[in-house]
Amino acid sequence: MVNLTLEQAWVEVNRLLVAGDVNGAADLGLAMLVAEPKHPAVLYLLSVVRFRQEQWDEAVGFAAAALQASPMESSRYHNLCLALREIGDLDQAVTIAEAGLAVHPAEPDLVVLRLFLLLEAGRSDEVIPLATAAVINNDTAPLALAALGLVQGERGDHSMAMRYFIEGAQRPVRDRADHLVERAAHAIGHGNISYADLTYRAVLAVLPDHRRARNGQSHIASLIAGTVAPQRPGGYVLCKAMGWGFWSDMLHVFGAFLLAELTGRTPLVHWGARCLYGNAGSDDAGNNRFEQFFLPTAPVDLGTLAGLDCFPPYWDGRLGEEITDIFSGPRPAIGELNLLTSRASVLVVDKCCTVHNLMPWIGPEHPLQGRSEPELYRVLAEKYLRLVPELAAEIDAFIDRHMGGEPFCALHLRNEKKQHELPFIRLLNRNYIPLIERLSSLPDFPQRLFVMTDSKPLADTMAARFPDRVVTYPVERSSNDRELYYDATLDRRMLGRDVVRDVFTALRADWFIGNGATSVSCAIDLLKAWPEDRSRLLYPNRLIHFWDANPYAFGRNDKLYRSVPPFGWSHLFEMR
DSSP: OTTOOHHHHHHHHHHHHHTTOHHHHHHHHHHHHHHSTTOHHHHHHHHHHHHHTTOHHHHHHHHHHHHHHOTTOHHHHHHHHHHHHHTTOHHHHHHHHHHHHHHSTTOHHHHHHHHHHHHHTTOHHHHHHHHHHHHHHOTTHHHHHHHHHHHHHHTTOHHHHHHHHHHHHHHHHHHTHHHHHHHHHHHHHTTOHHHHHHHHHHHHHHOTTOHHHHHHHHHHHHHHTTTSOOOOTTOEEEEEOOSSOHHHHHHHHHHHHHHHHHHTOEEEEEOOTTSSSSOTTSOHHHHOGGGGTBOOSSSOOHHHHTTOOEESGGGTTOTTSOOTTTTTSSOOOOOHHHHHTOOOSEEEEOSOOOHHHHGGGOOTTSTTTTOOHHHHHHHHHHHHOOBOHHHHHHHHHHHHHHHTTOOEEEEEEOOGGGGGTSTTHHHHHHTHHHHHHHHTTSTTSOSEEEEEESBHHHHHHHHHHSTTTEEOOOOOOBSSSSOGGGOTTSOHHHHHHHHHHHHHHHTTOSEEEEOTTSHHHHHHHHSSOOOTTOEEESSOOHHHHTSTTOTTOTTSOOOSSOOOOSTTGGGTTSOO
8 A cells, every 4th residue: 555545545446346356456455454454444345345255254244343433324234234144144134234224214225125134034024014114105115116026926926026016117207207207308409309208108108197298299209200211122220239138139139120120121230349249359250240140131241331321320431340439428319219210221220229119100001010019029030030050950959859849948047146237136036946836736837947047056056956857058157146248268159159049949948937127038028929827927027017117228228126236336436
């Protein structure tokens, strides 16, 4: 800590953590501790660092010392609870949360954390009155409703659980409807008509009689009346990679397919280096990573598009490049309606484009008019999505070898890294085994279970519980809560092939159980017309239920609920 003040060292530790250098942050934090052995902020920071290093016992020790040194800080209670949770001392974690609430009675993070700690400790009966009170007080209504949904899910009441989850999704829109409508009007003034349209529809989905939202939606309709571009034979829709998880990118591709259908253009998908599922320095099937997995959607390539005018215009003459500041740079807000009304020869889909957002603009004479959202996905997949032959052959061989013509159930369990987006994913994952045990009493439920997961611990748990029933592909899995596609030592092309094989194998199953907060489960649920009640999601399909209730979905990867923050993260950038 040479020549650094305590405050400068704090800033540097933050920088190292953000950069992923946790060991460097630990070394500097320990140097800070030598200089200030009882400073509460230093103890707090070291609890964060040890937690990030998964050194749980030391994280508990530092977090407890930080709390003792500054017992009025709510974040100290929060962090000690999470550290205790990791060593399995759930009852003590609940006690600490309750102690924190005695000091800070309405602190939202502690209110929510106590609910989920009680659930994990198996104390569901205590959750119901506390969660109900939190809903009434409204400070933490979405997550409190989710807690009630989890209780119902554990009790086997699937329909009631879904009602609580969906109500939790809608509550923020209901409570902030007027503010959202004002933001929509502001977005129109700045040319972001797509955002405004989605926001008005979000409000109306929850409050159908909201006058200002209905007037705003009518205003948008009048703005674009007569401006929807005529069908453009000879035109193209070029879909770029978002650089997200595989099926998040694929759901964006389906939006581009629908845009092509509505404008009479030919769709092309070109995933360059932004796509996470290719290896640096390889030719990646002609540098188009999409074609590692799927056949071309048309007998043309980027060379065919050279010299054509583009929208957005910043792509003119640059279609083969990877523009890296699409979201963070000085780019205009481009949404589905901007693309739909453009007369350019090439529409470049480089930001989030969804089937859901385009559905209301399917004209009355269009052959897709009247199709439901799942039907649209299936029609578009049948027309445009064809596996490369070797992948299709692998899937056929796997099913022949392991299923032998017998029915099977596909299960998708998401790595608990998803906790930063869905704070109760551990609890959802805990419900798979009881659900399978209940369903196994049905005469038509399959014996064979095809398990898809990126988590080695979850795969091992399922194999141990159902040793003669579980089959899986031999794929890379994470032993912790980290995303595999960020590991530069792995073959990312193979990671992509693994997830494609999983999904297209699951689409051959007779039953499906998944988690609709994840894109993989959403895709499996949408891409097959499952017989009634044979697609069971432990959390609703967010693409169907939640786009309307999430006006921030356009162009961003925001998630539905305000998460319990990662350990100490919400407090990490300020001295306390």
